[in-house]
Amino acid sequence: MKTLVCISKAPDTTSKIAFTNNNTEFDTNGIQFIVNPYDEWYALVRALELKEAKGEGNVTIITVGKEDNDPIIRKALAIGADEAVRIDAEPTDALFVAKQIANYAKENDFDSVFAGKETIDYNGSQVAGMIAELLDWPYISLATKLEMDGDTATIERDIKGGSEAVEVSGHFVLSAAKGMAEQRIPNMRGIMAARKKPLNVVEPVEASKHTEIKNYELPPAKGDVKLVDPENVQELVDLLHNDAKVI
Amino acid sequence: MSVLIFADNQDGKIIKSSLEAAAYGSKIAKEMGTEAIALTFGNIEGDGGLGSRGVSKVLVDSSIDALDSARLSKLVTKAAEDNGADIIIFSHDHTGKLVAPRVAAKLDCGIVTGAVEMPDMSDGFMVKKNVFSGKAIANISITSDKKVITLLPNSIQAEVTDATAEVESYSADTGEPTVKVKEVEKMDSEDGIPLPEAELVVSAGRGLKGPENWGMIEELADSIGAATACSRPVADMDWRPHHEHVGQTGVTIRPNLYIAIGISGAIQHLAGVNGSKTIVVINTDPEAPFFKAADYGIVGDAFDVVPKLTEAFKKFNADN
Numbered sequence: 001m002k003t004l005v006c007i008s009k010a011p012d013t014t015s016k017i018a019f020t021n022n023n024t025e026f027d028t029n030g031i032q033f034i035v036n037p038y039d040e041w042y043a044l045v046r047a048l049e050l051k052e053a054k055g056e057g058n059v060t061i062i063t064v065g066k067e068d069n070d071p072i073i074r075k076a077l078a079i080g081a082d083e084a085v086r087i088d089a090e091p092t093d094a095l096f097v098a099k100q101i102a103n104y105a106k107e108n109d110f111d112s113v114f115a116g117k118e119t120i121d122y123n124g125s126q127v128a129g130m131i132a133e134l135l136d137w138p139y140i141s142l143a144t145k146l147e148m149d150g151d152t153a154t155i156e157r158d159i160k161g162g163s164e165a166v167e168v169s170g171h172f173v174l175s176a177a178k179g180m181a182e183q184r185i186p187n188m189r190g191i192m193a194a195r196k197k198p199l200n201v202v203e204p205v206e207a208s209k210h211t212e213i214k215n216y217e218l219p220p221a222k223g224d225v226k227l228v229d230p231e232n233v234q235e236l237v238d239l240l241h242n243d244a245k246v247i
Numbered sequence: 248m249s250v251l252i253f254a255d256n257q258d259g260k261i262i263k264s265s266l267e268a269a270a271y272g273s274k275i276a277k278e279m280g281t282e283a284i285a286l287t288f289g290n291i292e293g294d295g296g297l298g299s300r301g302v303s304k305v306l307v308d309s310s311i312d313a314l315d316s317a318r319l320s321k322l323v324t325k326a327a328e329d330n331g332a333d334i335i336i337f338s339h340d341h342t343g344k345l346v347a348p349r350v351a352a353k354l355d356c357g358i359v360t361g362a363v364e365m366p367d368m369s370d371g372f373m374v375k376k377n378v379f380s381g382k383a384i385a386n387i388s389i390t391s392d393k394k395v396i397t398l399l400p401n402s403i404q405a406e407v408t409d410a411t412a413e414v415e416s417y418s419a420d421t422g423e424p425t426v427k428v429k430e431v432e433k434m435d436s437e438d439g440i441p442l443p444e445a446e447l448v449v450s451a452g453r454g455l456k457g458p459e460n461w462g463m464i465e466e467l468a469d470s471i472g473a474a475t476a477c478s479r480p481v482a483d484m485d486w487r488p489h490h491e492h493v494g495q496t497g498v499t500i501r502p503n504l505y506i507a508i509g510i511s512g513a514i515q516h517l518a519g520v521n522g523s524k525t526i527v528v529i530n531t532d533p534e535a536p537f538f539k540a541a542d543y544g545i546v547g548d549a550f551d552v553v554p555k556l557t558e559a560f561k562k563f564n565a566d567n
Contacts, residue, residue, distance in 0.1 A: 011379070013495050013496070013514070013515045013518075014514055014515070015379075017379045017382040017383050019383070037496055038496070093357075094348070094351075094358065095351060095352060095355070095357070095358070098348075098352060117344075120379070120380050120495055120496070121378065121379055122378050122385075123360075123361055123376075123377065123378060123379075123380060123499075124360050124361075125339075125344045125348070125360055125361075126347075126348040126351070126358060126360055127348070128348070129316065129344070129345065129346075129347070129348030129349045129352070130348045130349065130351065130352035131352075132316065132317070132349060133317075133320060133348070133349040133350075133352035133353050134352050136317070137317075137425075138315075138316070138317055138425035138426055139316040139317070139345065139349060140316075140426065141316070141341070141344050141345040142341060142344065142345075154429065158341060158490070159314060159341050159342070159431075160255065160257060160262060160340060160341045160342060160441065161257060161433055161441050162431065162432050162433040163431075163432050164314075164428055164429075164430060164431040164432065165428075165429040165430040165431075166313075166426040166427060166428050166429060167426070167427040167429055168425065168426050168427070175344075178489050178492070178496065178497065179489055208355075209390075210355075210356055210357030210358075210389060210390055210391040211357040211358070211359065211387050211388065211389055211390065212387065212388045212390060213385050213386070213387050213388075214373065214386045214387065214388050215385075215386050216378070216383050216384065216385050216386070217383065217384040217385075217386070218382075218383055218384070219381070219382070219383070219384060219521065222539070222540055222541075222542070223542075225528070225538045225539070225541045225542065225543065225544045226542065226543050226544070227543075227544050227545070227546065228543060228544070228545050229545075230545050230546065230547030230548075230551065230552050230555075233545070233552060233555045233556045233559045234559050236527065236543060236545065236556065236559070237556075237559045237560060237562075237563050239543055240504065240525070240527070240543070241563065241567075244504070244524075244525040244542065244543075246446075246447070246503040246504040246524065246525050247447070247471055247504065247560075247563070
């Protein structure tokens with residue numbers, strides 16, 4: 001089985017978010033970039049586990065971005081991916097990104113495409129579904145479990161008010177959520193091996209962009225907390241009812 | 248011209264997040280001087296309440312009975328074409344995340360997911376959405392003629408009228424099923440308020456010391472009809488199921504009231520809850536960072552404060 005795993009560069013979860021250039025650009029100053037956790041912990045690790053269980057197959061990671069993505073690509077290779085592809089373009093529009101990845105998956109005969117359920121920066125949940133549509137493959141979102149039997153996949157996914165198990169045959173695209181796998185810390189051997197693994201830089205295909213981020217805002221600052229005496233919880237109930245009007 | 252709203256249903260009823268999407272789509276339609284049409288699948292009772300949110304017509308396809316993204320995206324795009332809809336609205340819920348991106352790709356158009364406000368149509372078409380897990384907001388312009396938007400649950404206050412919508416059966420060629428549903432597991436429907444839709448949420452963290460102490464948290468939640476949630480360490484230690492984990496890598500929620508008990512308020516946790524309208528923090532440590540993000544706080548021991556608060560809520564319910 002040939003699996004293509006989409007990874008994205010994202011600011012570390014502890015990052016303080018700020019903007020520059022009249023609030024039109026994300027301020028990367030002092031930001032530590034990581035592999036988007038959903039892509040790394042769940043999508044990539046599960047793809048590797050399935051390959052290891054079968055004793056054969058290929059796991060290729062793909063990202064759309066410029067060379068500042070190379071450190072996170074090496075990290076994903078250190079975790080165990082066989083090779084990497086970087087489509088050399090700025091990933092500013094989800095459909096543009098999806099078209100690049102769908103095109104690569106098709107031209108290189110991949111069996112399935114995995115991604116995390118969303119990135120922790122733009123929180124889009126868009127690219128994986130778009131890839132599925134562009135390839136005309138089944139799409140399973142918010143997958144929490146995946147088992148393969150030949151070319152049949154049994155996938156558990158979160159749905160409104162619960163979860164369900166579905167079966168798909170042949171090609172598929174999934175977005176992975178918590179539960180799919182456990183985070184893997186790369187070891188020294190993996191880090192050394194990652195340096196020698198192939199990283200293919202590919203020119204983008206022509207695709208238009210239909211969205212543009214005009215600017216950013218920070219949420220309004222919260223006022224000071226109003227403290228209530230633990231001996232007088234009735235005051236809190238009154239505040240919630242009369243002032244906040246939430247009960 | 249029209250605005251098409253994809254509405255999801257459960258047990259014959261249109262779900263809350265879809266009713267919000269319907270109200271949102273209807274408001275856009277009104278601003279554009281056109282009508283709002285809803286599309287759902289399976290079976291619904293009457294118009295499912297969609298008329299009261301401003302929808303004039305509800306299309307129901309009863310041939311699709313599974314969450315099959317390939318078929319549903321074909322259904323939505325065909326209904327949009329048949330009704331001249333250039334704007335398609337989903338909720339940013341489980342089903343919206345499954346289907347909306349496929350629809351945008353099929354139509355080769357721009358999409359914004361997780362919108363939090365009405366679009367600004369005064370100059371182009373600008374949509375506001377939360378980014379960086381709620382730590383910032385982005386204004387995104389959609390430049391294509393056709394547009395897809397998913398609305399973040401609990402973002403707008405829906406206006407409800409007495410109107411009803413006409414219901415029509417609708418079908419499209421959606422091809423063969425691409426997924427086979429083997430088994431469905433619904434969460435306890437007894438106390439089952441789905442967390443992302445809950446208006447009131449009671450959440451607890453490591454300060455509770457062990458899973459055996461959750462009884463008082465559930466009692467507190469029950470006293471006001473709230474859903475329960477937890478912090479990441481609590482889910483990781485299997486004290487609580489992972490679907491209760493709110494935070495940057497868990498569920499993002501924006502209830503009207505979020506009560507956090509024994510949670511210090513790490514930045515990753517705040518990212519999942521800072522859209523809440525009112526935040527109450529109960530913690531023994533006055534230096535807990537969560538107090539900085541809270542509207543109301545009690546510095547005190549959960550084991551002392553929570554039972555007292557439960558009693559006070561019960562009394563409030565009895566009096567009101």
